[in-house]
Amino acid sequence: MTANQQSRPYQWGLQRTITPRFGARLILNGSGLDFLWDRSGFIGTFTPEQGRQLDNAFPDIIKQLENQVSLGHLDARKQRSITLQHAGFTCEADTLGSHGYLYIAIYPIATLTETLTP
Secondary structure, three states, X not given: OOOOOOOOOOOOOOOOOOOOEEEEEEEEEOOEEEOOHHHEEEEOOOOHHHHHHHHHHHHHHHHHXXXXXXXXXXXXXXXXXXXXXXXXXXXXXXXXXXXXEEEEEEEEHHHHHHHHOO
């Protein structure tokens, strides 16, 4: 994953006003998640350092999400949402009652503070 990837015209993942962010639609597969690159994209621009940090944190974030699926906190048949924080990033995840998909938005924790500050 690279933060300099071209954003696709369609914004995948949870729609948020926070930038920069990475959004994706994952497939719920039993207690696991399938990630498809063509169902993901960047909104805004991460700094090179943020991009490296996200590259490193992404596998652990996916593992945490898969753990939430296996515990039943995320269910493909019901709308459920969770928020995780890991390695300087916030990950919001929601099934949106979609019967098989999990939508995510990942953004630097500092971004949320900057967005909310007047």
